[in-house]
Amino acid sequence: xxxxxxxxxxxxxxxxxxxxxxxxxxxxxxxxxxxxxxxxxxxxxxxxxxxxxxxxxxxxxxxxxxxxxxxxxxxxxxxxxxxxxxxxxxxxxxxxxxxxxxxxxxxxxxxxxxxxxxxxxxxxxxxxxxxxxxxxxxxxxxxxxxxxxxxxxxxxxxxxxxxxxxxxxxxxxxxxxxxxxxxxxxxxxxxxxxxxxxxxxxxxxxxxxxxxxxxxxxxxxxxxxxxxxxxxxxxxxxxxxxxxxxxxxxxxxxxxxxxxxxxxxxxxxxxxxxxxxxxxxxxxxxxxxxxxxxxxxxxxxxxxxxxxxxxxxxxxxxxxxxxxxxxx
Amino acid sequence: xxxxxxxxxxxxxxxxxxxxxxxxxxxxxxxxxxxxxxxxxxxxxxxxxxxxxxxxxxxxxxxxxxxxxxxxxxxxxxxxxxxxxxxxxxxxxxxxxxxxxxxxxxxxxxxxxxxxxxxxxxxxxxxxxxxxxxxxxxxxxxxxxxxxxxxxxxxxxxxxxxxxxxxxxxxxxxxxxxxxxxxxxxxxxxxxxxxxxxxxxxxxxxxxxxxxxxxxxxxxxxxxxxxxxxxxxxxxxxxxxxxxxxxxxxxxxxxxxxxxxxxxxxxxxxxxxxxxxxxxxxxxxxxxxxxxxxxxxxxxxxxxxxxxxxxxxxxxxxxxxxxxxxxxxxxxxxxxxxxxxxxxxxxxxxxxxxxxxxxxxxxxxxxxxxxxxxxxxxxxxxxxxxxxxxxxxxxxxxxxxxxxxxxxxxxxxxxxxxxxxxxxxxxxxxxxxxxxxxxxxxxxxxxxxxxxxxxxxxxxxxxxxxxxxxxxxxxxxxxxxxxxxxxxxxxxxxxxxxxxxxxxxxxxxxxxxxxxxxxxxxxxxxxxxxxxxxxxxxxxxxxxxxxxxxxxxxxxxxxxxxxxxxxxxxxxxxxxxxxxxx
Numbered sequence: 001x002x003x004x005x006x007x008x009x010x011x012x013x014x015x016x017x018x019x020x021x022x023x024x025x026x027x028x029x030x031x032x033x034x035x036x037x038x039x040x041x042x043x044x045x046x047x048x049x050x051x052x053x054x055x056x057x058x059x060x061x062x063x064x065x066x067x068x069x070x071x072x073x074x075x076x077x078x079x080x081x082x083x084x085x086x087x088x089x090x091x092x093x094x095x096x097x098x099x100x101x102x103x104x105x106x107x108x109x110x111x112x113x114x115x116x117x118x119x120x121x122x123x124x125x126x127x128x129x130x131x132x133x134x135x136x137x138x139x140x141x142x143x144x145x146x147x148x149x150x151x152x153x154x155x156x157x158x159x160x161x162x163x164x165x166x167x168x169x170x171x172x173x174x175x176x177x178x179x180x181x182x183x184x185x186x187x188x189x190x191x192x193x194x195x196x197x198x199x200x201x202x203x204x205x206x207x208x209x210x211x212x213x214x215x216x217x218x219x220x221x222x223x224x225x226x227x228x229x230x231x232x233x234x235x236x237x238x239x240x241x242x243x244x245x246x247x248x249x250x251x252x253x254x255x256x257x258x259x260x261x262x263x264x265x266x267x268x269x270x271x272x273x274x275x276x277x278x279x280x281x282x283x284x285x286x287x288x289x290x291x292x293x294x295x296x297x298x299x300x301x302x303x304x305x306x307x308x309x310x311x312x313x314x315x316x317x318x319x320x321x322x323x324x325x326x327x328x
Numbered sequence: 329x330x331x332x333x334x335x336x337x338x339x340x341x342x343x344x345x346x347x348x349x350x351x352x353x354x355x356x357x358x359x360x361x362x363x364x365x366x367x368x369x370x371x372x373x374x375x376x377x378x379x380x381x382x383x384x385x386x387x388x389x390x391x392x393x394x395x396x397x398x399x400x401x402x403x404x405x406x407x408x409x410x411x412x413x414x415x416x417x418x419x420x421x422x423x424x425x426x427x428x429x430x431x432x433x434x435x436x437x438x439x440x441x442x443x444x445x446x447x448x449x450x451x452x453x454x455x456x457x458x459x460x461x462x463x464x465x466x467x468x469x470x471x472x473x474x475x476x477x478x479x480x481x482x483x484x485x486x487x488x489x490x491x492x493x494x495x496x497x498x499x500x501x502x503x504x505x506x507x508x509x510x511x512x513x514x515x516x517x518x519x520x521x522x523x524x525x526x527x528x529x530x531x532x533x534x535x536x537x538x539x540x541x542x543x544x545x546x547x548x549x550x551x552x553x554x555x556x557x558x559x560x561x562x563x564x565x566x567x568x569x570x571x572x573x574x575x576x577x578x579x580x581x582x583x584x585x586x587x588x589x590x591x592x593x594x595x596x597x598x599x600x601x602x603x604x605x606x607x608x609x610x611x612x613x614x615x616x617x618x619x620x621x622x623x624x625x626x627x628x629x630x631x632x633x634x635x636x637x638x639x640x641x642x643x644x645x646x647x648x649x650x651x652x653x654x655x656x657x658x659x660x661x662x663x664x665x666x667x668x669x670x671x672x673x674x675x676x677x678x679x680x681x682x683x684x685x686x687x688x689x690x691x692x693x694x695x696x697x698x699x700x701x702x703x704x705x706x707x708x709x710x711x712x713x714x715x716x717x718x719x720x721x722x723x724x725x726x727x728x729x730x731x732x733x734x735x736x737x738x739x740x741x742x743x744x745x746x747x748x749x750x751x752x753x754x755x756x757x758x759x760x761x762x763x764x765x766x767x768x769x770x771x772x773x774x775x776x777x778x779x780x781x782x783x784x785x786x787x788x789x790x791x792x793x794x795x796x797x798x799x800x801x802x803x804x805x806x807x808x809x810x811x812x813x814x815x816x817x818x819x820x821x822x823x824x825x826x827x828x829x830x831x832x833x834x835x836x837x838x839x840x841x842x843x844x845x846x847x848x849x850x851x852x853x854x855x856x857x858x859x860x861x862x863x864x865x866x867x868x869x870x871x872x873x874x875x876x877x878x879x880x881x882x883x884x885x886x887x888x889x890x891x892x893x894x895x896x897x898x899x900x901x902x903x904x905x906x907x908x909x910x
Contacts, residue, residue, distance in 0.1 A: 225444075225445050226448060226452075228393075228398055229514075231435070232396055232435055233435060233463040233466060234434070234435035234436035234466050234467060235432070236432065237427055243454075244451050244454075247453055247454075248451070248452070323500075
């Protein structure tokens, strides 16, 4: 049953991503001009003229002289076999540019994700069970503080504190001695020594809303009759709270995974720039500015796929967790 | 069967298993302390059923919860003793901390409890078996396999079919009656000596209620349990009680043996309670005689012809011709001018769906309704559009079951009553205000209430507000969907009397949808009995209620408990297709 559901959902991804690809392509083409006009403008700024013949040659080489449907077809038929096309700006295949940044982006995203959910869950439970107590107010206050503070500002503050009090620059992902080194345990540890700032900064932004979601759900559930039933059986209070209302209150907490998944990548652009992280966010921004069509399109497609995968994961978790979803 | 009164039994200490004295449970609120239970004393005897009766707010539920120390925050036991006398000696539950190990050992093992809502009282995401096994293993050191075997045995005991299969099912796969059986199985899992049942049958249909009451009685005999049965239904009390405790405003007003209470109620409140119950056992006195109304043969105002409502089925198996669930199946009747037509049926019989079709909220899949506004042939309601449809909706109004849910809490009573008048551009300014005051007066509320919000009113008063809103546009037909079901019995007859008076004054026709035979007999001239979307019997109220012809109607009527303990008849009831085994 669950397997069939899983397969059906996977198959649905195909038409969905196809539609997404059209939207993505249209959006990239929406601004006036193309990569070459941007390129010429940039050249002109630095007083390097470029002759018309070279321009024509490049236009032909990149296929920018073709009509839009043809360009789209070339791109999408390449995508179907895993060819993301050529990045104009980097002069190499778009995939190799993306590939160099994807793993770290995923590591950052998943770490942030685990941090935020892992911290929000117990705090949310605590502040629901102890609602309107000092503890509830304190965590709520700090949660909202984290929500209200812009990420990049928090990142700047943390960087400043690092330099001011510890004399270290905490930006980037690796210390100088590990840059370019092969992977080792020590390098992973070093990575997390730097990455925790990003995790903290990105995590706090969603922490508050996650806590509020968990708190509100649990508050609804705590007054349900089945909680009283469990109490009347003679269960210990914490045990019954964790087994019954928390279990049911988890539903919205999990279904929101799919929504936050893409937000974690795209929303991290400014923070990544401030912290100097070589992740996909800044790359996407840059490629969009340069109208580097294939690279920008590739990144957007990957993000959309991740969104769909995030939704799928949350739906499968829901089905595992709640039999009512399974039987529907 | 001869029974001595509770007082005489006090000395026989071995008999009394739970002895509550001067119990006080208070809820400290911001402005004042609510004395929910205020000096209650009562005793539970081994093998006997003590019914605690009272209307909403009487403190009966809080009393029950105090016994297990599971009163919702901020409620707290502030005085009195709750002596539990088990084999091991005597414990005063009132002195135990609500989170203590000692009280947890008593909950479920010595005293078990079942609740009103079988739907929400069990976890929807755990199997029945999981929840029963858990309560066994909370109190006894047995392996999972042993506990599982016992759970299956328990499910068999509460007459759930195929217990080996049922144990791994979820609550949403069970009907209401099955859930309540599972709940009872769970409560009995550790052989408790006291069972507290808080309105366990209130949410169930009468035939299911009869089955559950049967079951509880036989289990009580088997286990020699004391049962504390909380209810507001005097019929149920008469059917099952040995002793009765009448509560009001957190206090016990009268205690006694059941026959004694029904035959010679000493307290004025008990008398009033019984009177209002007995009053609903027959046709309202203020109504014209049934024969007279029926003899008039007035013209129909609504003609329902072969109406069916089919809800399409969802799900992956949608091969073949379009199938669906027929909620209403080929129903035809006339609603005559000035009459009250009752539609009775159990849950799922399609009565509410039919009501919604009449109100043109839902379109019939087949058949049609004609509205004879001015006596003529009338138009098909399904064809109405625009102004004509708006006119129909002005002429046919609804009153719903839940007076809490059907009033916008952010609007004043005046705004609520004025809304239909404003929406239809009937009145504005001073004229509107006067009309609202007039309407409120008609439903027996002072004009001053217009400034206040719905939360300031009791259930009965809110239902009066709903009625004022329904009659604001001077409709011809009012559809009442379980309009009195959520009200206490004494309030119920008041609201019904109000409707009867309005009917006389405003020449209204009522479609009165109810599951309660009592109110239908009291209020209606004719009755239609619905089952699985079809009308199985229709006729004058007196005939259908007192001399039913269709076997289903017979089963339904005979399952209704009567407020007379000397004539317990539920075990003699008719059964229809074994409809009760749910």
